[in-house]
Amino acid sequence: MRQTSGAPRLVIVEWHDARFYSGTRKRNEIDGFRMALFESAGYLLAQDEHTTVIASERNDEDEYRDVTLIPTGSVVSVKGLTPSPLV
Secondary structure, eight states: BBBBBBEEEEEEEEEEOOOOOOOOOOOGGGTTTTOOOEEEEEEEEEEEEEEEEEEEEOOOTTTTEEEEEGGGGEEEEEEEOOOOOEE
């Protein structure tokens, strides 16, 4: 997996995920079924043709917490964020 170069940037990743509908359905009843669309925010750590990796937290020792692996084929968009200064 290719790590991003330089300091990881804050991003919002919009992506499709699987959704499960339990029970037995007739074919015409599934017409309104859709994939779930998520927005996940975090530091973009790596991205290649298979996996996009973000982490929701970073500390002053360059350690990351709450890492999410997203299938790159499910990614709709990656938008950079500009962090606000702490008050």
